[in-house]
Amino acid sequence: MASLTYELTLAGLAVGSAAALTGIGLIVTHRATGVLNLAHGAEAMVCAYVFRQLVVVWGWPLWPAALVTLLAVAPALGLLLDRAVFRPLARSGTDPARALVASTGVFVLLVGAAVLLWGPGARDDAPVVLGDDPWLQLAAVAAVACLVTAVTRWTRFGRELRAVVDNRRLAVLAGVDADRFAAAGWAFGACTAGLTGVLLAPYVRLDPYGLPLLVVEVMAVAVIARMRSLPVAVGAALLIGVTQAQLTRFHPEGWAEPLVRAVGANLFVIALLVAALVLPGIGGRGHDVLPPAPRAGRTPPAVWALAAGCLLLPLAVAGPDLRTAVRVPALAIVLLSLVVVTGRAGQIALGQAAYAGLGALFTALLSAAGLPPLAALALAVPLTGAAGLLTAGPAIRRHGLALALATLAVGVAVSRFVLAQPYATAGLPPPARPAPFTTDRAYYVLELLLLTAALLLVAGLRRGRTGRALAALRDHEPAAEAAGVAATRLKLLAFTLAAALAALGGGLLAMATEAFDPTAYDPLRGLLWFAAVVTLGADRLLTPLLAAPLLLALDTAGPAGAAAVLIGLLATRTPRLPPLTTLLTPPPARPRPTEGRGAPHGPPTADGATPPTRRPAPGPPAVTGGAGGLITPAEGRDTPRGPSAAGGAPPPTGGTAPGPRAHAPARLRAEGLWFAHRGGVTALRGVGIVLPAAQVTAVVGPNGAGKSTLFDCLAGARRPRRGRVLLDGEDITGRPAHARARRGVARTFQRPAVFPSLSVEENVRVGADHAPRPAAATERALLLTGLAGPVRALPAADLPTGVLRRVELARALAGRPHTLLLDEPAAGLDAGETEALSRLLAALAADGLTVLVVEHDRDLVAAVARTVRTMEGGRLGP
Numbered sequence: 001m002a003s004l005t006y007e008l009t010l011a012g013l014a015v016g017s018a019a020a021l022t023g024i025g026l027i028v029t030h031r032a033t034g035v036l037n038l039a040h041g042a043e044a045m046v047c048a049y050v051f052r053q054l055v056v057v058w059g060w061p062l063w064p065a066a067l068v069t070l071l072a073v074a075p076a077l078g079l080l081l082d083r084a085v086f087r088p089l090a091r092s093g094t095d096p097a098r099a100l101v102a103s104t105g106v107f108v109l110l111v112g113a114a115v116l117l118w119g120p121g122a123r124d125d126a127p128v129v130l131g132d133d134p135w136l137q138l139a140a141v142a143a144v145a146c147l148v149t150a151v152t153r154w155t156r157f158g159r160e161l162r163a164v165v166d167n168r169r170l171a172v173l174a175g176v177d178a179d180r181f182a183a184a185g186w187a188f189g190a191c192t193a194g195l196t197g198v199l200l201a202p203y204v205r206l207d208p209y210g211l212p213l214l215v216v217e218v219m220a221v222a223v224i225a226r227m228r229s230l231p232v233a234v235g236a237a238l239l240i241g242v243t244q245a246q247l248t249r250f251h252p253e254g255w256a257e258p259l260v261r262a263v264g265a266n267l268f269v270i271a272l273l274v275a276a277l278v279l280p281g282i283g284g285r286g287h288d289v290l291p292p293a294p295r296a297g298r299t300p301p302a303v304w305a306l307a308a309g310c311l312l313l314p315l316a317v318a319g320p321d322l323r324t325a326v327r328v329p330a331l332a333i334v335l336l337s338l339v340v341v342t343g344r345a346g347q348i349a350l351g352q353a354a355y356a357g358l359g360a361l362f363t364a365l366l367s368a369a370g371l372p373p374l375a376a377l378a379l380a381v382p383l384t385g386a387a388g389l390l391t392a393g394p395a396i397r398r399h400g401l402a403l404a405l406a407t408l409a410v411g412v413a414v415s416r417f418v419l420a421q422p423y424a425t426a427g428l429p430p431p432a433r434p435a436p437f438t439t440d441r442a443y444y445v446l447e448l449l450l451l452t453a454a455l456l457l458v459a460g461l462r463r464g465r466t467g468r469a470l471a472a473l474r475d476h477e478p479a480a481e482a483a484g485v486a487a488t489r490l491k492l493l494a495f496t497l498a499a500a501l502a503a504l505g506g507g508l509l510a511m512a513t514e515a516f517d518p519t520a521y522d523p524l525r526g527l528l529w530f531a532a533v534v535t536l537g538a539d540r541l542l543t544p545l546l547a548a549p550l551l552l553a554l555d556t557a558g559p560a561g562a563a564a565v566l567i568g569l570l571a572t573r574t575p576r577l578p579p580l581t582t583l584l585t586p587p588p589a590r591p592r593p594t595e596g597r598g599a600p601h602g603p604p605t606a607d608g609a610t611p612p613t614r615r616p617a618p619g620p621p622a623v624t625g626g627a628g629g630l631i632t633p634a635e636g637r638d639t640p641r642g643p644s645a646a647g648g649a650p651p652p653t654g655g656t657a658p659g660p661r662a663h664a665p666a667r668l669r670a671e672g673l674w675f676a677h678r679g680g681v682t683a684l685r686g687v688g689i690v691l692p693a694a695q696v697t698a699v700v701g702p703n704g705a706g707k708s709t710l711f712d713c714l715a716g717a718r719r720p721r722r723g724r725v726l727l728d729g730e731d732i733t734g735r736p737a738h739a740r741a742r743r744g745v746a747r748t749f750q751r752p753a754v755f756p757s758l759s760v761e762e763n764v765r766v767g768a769d770h771a772p773r774p775a776a777a778t779e780r781a782l783l784l785t786g787l788a789g790p791v792r793a794l795p796a797a798d799l800p801t802g803v804l805r806r807v808e809l810a811r812a813l814a815g816r817p818h819t820l821l822l823d824e825p826a827a828g829l830d831a832g833e834t835e836a837l838s839r840l841l842a843a844l845a846a847d848g849l850t851v852l853v854v855e856h857d858r859d860l861v862a863a864v865a866r867t868v869r870t871m872e873g874g875r876l877g878p
């Protein structure tokens with residue numbers, strides 16, 4: 001027994017040391033470049049193939065081949081990726097989400113290239129370098145870890161590397177060549193990938209799919225180490241490797257046997273799942289979504305007609321062509337699920353293939369249980385939707401790269417523990433097509449009908465309030481929450497709907513092929529689908545209709561791997577290119593605002609916005625709803641939200657503004673707020689504030705005094721460590737930002753926070769959607785802020801600061817708040833705009849609105865504030 005334990009421990013150490021190498025490579029690359037390199041496993045696979053090519057095919061001696069592979073080919077591959085893909089991205093200031101898409105593209109590209117070059121079949125003749133002595137492998141890992149630690153701790157290179165890691169921009173300003181470190185990081189990462197591939201290939205199947213996926217699983221160790229600590233990564237890798245090996249000793253009887261076997265074979269998958277879903281995340285808030293694609297115009301009817309014509313074309317053919325074509329609508333529905341969750345909601349969902357697989361599996365199981373095929377499919381869709389809801393729950397709590405990893409981990413886990421297991425699929429009869437749609441042609445018609453229904457559903461969703469809110473969430477989550485959007489609920493909806501759609505597509509796919517094939521839904525295919533949708537335009541309904549036939553045509557007509565190569569090539573370029581579907585659609589029309597009395601901030605600029613430079617016309621700020629300027633509330637008459645909206649006293653009568661009511665009781669107050677930022681800065685030290693109703697209160701103070709933190713605590717964006725926030729006497733300290741917005745507490749941000757993919761009017765409408773009579777509230781807010789002219793139709797991207805501030809203010813007012821929190825509203829405004837703003841604030845306060853303004857502009861404060869409080873060092877003066 002002791003010798004068995006020893007033998008298994010040795011085997012576990014061998015696997016663990018290969019995993020440790022992966023962890024070291026991923027962490028070094030991530031620290032030097034900020035990129036989570038999903039393609040690490042694909043690099044390992046390519047190096048393993050090159051090594052085998054040199055030794056087995058060309059007959060090179062073992063060691064020269066190993067040295068050439070690890071010291072020439074691998075670093076060259078890393079440097080090539082750096083120069084061709086990631087350096088241009090880093091220079092364009094691209095965020096981690098886009099870099100992740102690019103690394104997905106590299107993954108898909110390398111897998112496709114390997115299939116093209118070496119074929120899809122597995123090789124069992126990969127040469128063995130270090131024998132099966134794990135101590136040698138361990139020694140290699142220890143040597144690499146020590147080398148990395150020594151270089152980063154004790155050399156100038158290491159010091160500069162740490163400077164780049166801490167703050168790339170500052171390091172560059174200090175004269176550090178950040179590109180050099182990124183290149184070194186990519187080259188080193190590729191070397192470790194190569195070593196992993198060369199070491200692992202003899203013991204696992206060397207095929208283009210297996211090894212990359214295996215390395216994706218062992219990413220768990222880097223996540224456990226939070227992409228930082230090499231010793232933690234190495235320790236975790238060895239521990240998981242040894243535990244996994246020891247688990248093979250257990251052979252429980254009965255139902256648990258296959259489960260224990262599956263766990264024993266996939267412990268790294270479980271570790272990845274736990275690390276991605278439970279451990280503190282890597283990456284940061286706001287970095288987890290794909291930025292919006294450039295706004296494109298409506299798809300011309302001719303393009304839709306062309307797409308419809310192409311989809312109808314297979315009805316005119318027969319035989320094998322039609323047999324291939326029946327997969328197109330089903331795949332299009334699966335891809336449509338990505339349009340919802342990734343395109344509209346901006347969430348990086350890398351595990352969508354799993355839900356398609358579950359849809360197919362449930363359909364097959366329910367059919368086998370005796371349900372008619374259509375009923376089985378109809379039941380499989382909500383069942384998978386529920387599975388999507390369950391898995392999305394923990395996943396969406398993640399931010400940053402952890403969210404992407406969490407979705408990938410869920411996909412891999414479903415594939416390994418459900419789809420690929422005999423206990424789920426053994427003896428499953430192929431799912432039958434529903435009568436009378438049993439022939440290919442009839443079944444294709446049924447699929448087209450369901451595809452049309454799915455497209456209409458998603459189109460309706462995107463057009464309405466939910467679609468607007470999802471886009472807002474994608475564009476700027478804190479601003480969306482401040483506008484009343486319930487972020488968590490909405491993300492859950494997006495993931496659930498996407499899972500259900502993927503299930504519909506997956507079930508149809510299984511019926512189309514009349515087989516349940518787990519490999520049709522493996523995680524690598526999910527990455528290909530993701531890359532295809534992002535490449536062609538994630539937020540466009542046309543994308544699935546183009547991507548599905550393209551992928552299937554390349555798969556069937558082209559050589560194996562062609563689709564992956566093409567999509568991979570495009571995806572590595574995508575972050576710098578507009579999505580391809582936008583080439584089919586004209587840019588949105590940019591109306592030219594007319595100048596006149598309604599444009600006190602000057603004539604329209606080339607982009608249709610009003611420039612922030614011209615002073616307003618003298619006299620009262622009233623304008624007649626032109627392209628710019630601000631008008632008094634009386635002209636855009638509508639009563640600010642009364643106490644009834646907050647569930648309190650009855651609403652004000654009629655449509656008359658309540659007028660000044662300085663005597664009214666304060667509604668929002670804070671008591672004894674303490675807040676410490678991560679990193680230890682105590683920004684608030686027992687702050688208490690009462691906001692007198694229908695007055696402007698100003699908080700002034702030096703930079704870093706804690707004003708914005710106070711704001712965040714009042715608005716619900718941060719939760720104080722101690723103290724309370726009260727609204728109408730009720731403790732709302734634990735209430736999230738969107739709930740406070742819905743109860744009439746609106747805010748703006750220090751840096752204008754708008755939703756660039758939405759028009760000015762849609763931006764404002766997001767704020768009004770939770771208010772009574774949203775259309776009227778939007779109109780009123782647009783009028784008040786001088787945005788009721790043609791400028792309302794412009795995309796909110798690239799507008800001048802003055803206009804952006806007005807858009808933000810309009811969005812806040814559109815929710816008909818009783819309390820408005822303005823964080824430096826005059827920052828970036830010219831004198832005229834500031835003057836107009838102060839008149840509007842005074843008028844709003846006179847109209848009954850309670851305003852708290854944090855401002856450095858003394859003139860504005862003097863003009864509008866009845867009470868001025870000074871803040872310094874986290875304390876609020878009298």
Ligand SMILES: Nc1ncnc2c1ncn2[C@@H]1O[C@H](COP(=O)(O)OP(=O)(O)OP(=O)(O)O)[C@@H](O)[C@H]1O
Pocket residue numbers: 677678679681682683701702703704705706707708709710750
């Ligand atoms: N996210 C953060 N993480 C760590 N420390 C932070 C963070 N945000 C702010 N701080 C620190 O908290 C303190 C208060 O910052 P805060 O932004 O609230 O001040 P402020 O008065 O609004 O300053 P400013 O006028 O420059 O915006 C500062 O020392 C700041 O460096």
